[in-house]
Amino acid sequence: MGRGEAPLPGAGLAVEAHGLVKQFGNRRGLDGVDLEVPAGAFLSVFGPNGAGKTTLLRMLALLSRPTRGSLRLLGVDALEDADALRSRVGLISHTSMLYGDLTARENLEFFSSLYGAPDRARIDELLRLVELDHRRNDCVRTFSRGMQQRLSIARALINDPELVLLDEPYSGLDPHAAELFDGLIARVRVGRTFIMVSHDLDRGFELCTHALILARGQVVVFAEKEQVDASAFKDLYRATVGMGVA
Numbered sequence: 336m337g338r339g340e341a342p343l344p345g346a347g348l349a350v351e352a353h354g355l356v357k358q359f360g361n362r363r364g365l366d367g368v369d370l371e372v373p374a375g376a377f378l379s380v381f382g383p384n385g386a387g388k389t390t391l392l393r394m395l396a397l398l399s400r401p402t403r404g405s406l407r408l409l410g411v412d413a414l415e416d417a418d419a420l421r422s423r424v425g426l427i428s429h430t431s432m433l434y435g436d437l438t439a440r441e442n443l444e445f446f447s448s449l450y451g452a453p454d455r456a457r458i459d460e461l462l463r464l465v466e467l468d469h470r471r472n473d474c475v476r477t478f479s480r481g482m483q484q485r486l487s488i489a490r491a492l493i494n495d496p497e498l499v500l501l502d503e504p505y506s507g508l509d510p511h512a513a514e515l516f517d518g519l520i521a522r523v524r525v526g527r528t529f530i531m532v533s534h535d536l537d538r539g540f541e542l543c544t545h546a547l548i549l550a551r552g553q554v555v556v557f558a559e560k561e562q563v564d565a566s567a568f569k570d571l572y573r574a575t576v577g578m579g580v581a
């Protein structure tokens with residue numbers, strides 16, 4: 336279920352961040368991040384533990400505000416107009432954000448109701464898309480990790496977001512579940528901008544159109560994949576992670 340082949344809304348930049356700083360007491364989560372992500376891109380975000388990846392993703396998901404800096408998402412000022420943007424952004428966190436005691440269908444109905452009356456046709460379509468139609472009436476706590484991740488995708492797509500954020504979506508998936516998830520992402524990324532935090536360098540690099548390495552809250556490198564040499568990029572990543580900068 337892509338968004339079709341029409342030009343992306345507000346084609347141009349999906350993310351325009353300048354000088355983003357996030358201060359936590361005397362610690363800096365982000366320390367002056369500049370980033371321009373074109374609409375329709377797939378950005379993979381890499382970096383060692385504590386680099387600021389989740390801090391950045393939470394900011395893009397409108398869950399946290401920068402201490403300093405400016406942020407425009409989908410052409411809208413995210414600091415002035417966060418409410419106008421919320422329905423246009425979806426987050427898939429590494430915690431599933433699903434209710435274990437509700438069925439797959441009830442979970443999607445609940446999240447759909449946050450945006451108005453539950454859209455039953457869309458829920459059915461999403462359950463088929465993530466290949467959980469046959470488990471629609473089972474409680475989510477009986478699902479495997481891979482099934483929960485697929486349902487998380489359906490949850491995040493319920494409001495047809497233009498910008499989709501994924502925080503280590505592959506963690507805990509076995510190779511088969513990860514492959515199913517690859518196929519699902521390939522189907523749903525069309526016509527949307529994806530930003531994925533990943534510790535899986537090979538998979539993250541394979542999927543992306545743009546790649547970012549963060550360390551100590553700063554951009555080490557941000558580049559279009561076509562413009563970088565893959566092995567030089569991977570060496571830089573390993574050197575960054577190996578620095579023990581967290």
Ligand SMILES: Nc1ncnc2c1ncn2[C@@H]1O[C@H](COP(=O)(O)OP(=O)(O)OP(=O)(O)O)[C@@H](O)[C@H]1O
Nearest residue numbers: 359362363364382383384385386387388389390391
């Ligand atoms: N709520 C918070 N309060 C205090 N410090 C925080 C908070 N959230 C993040 N930090 C700090 O900000 C820095 C960046 O953390 P963040 O979680 O963004 O890193 P990360 O790159 O996502 O790491 P990981 O790969 O371990 O998930 C770390 O030094 C962390 O301790």
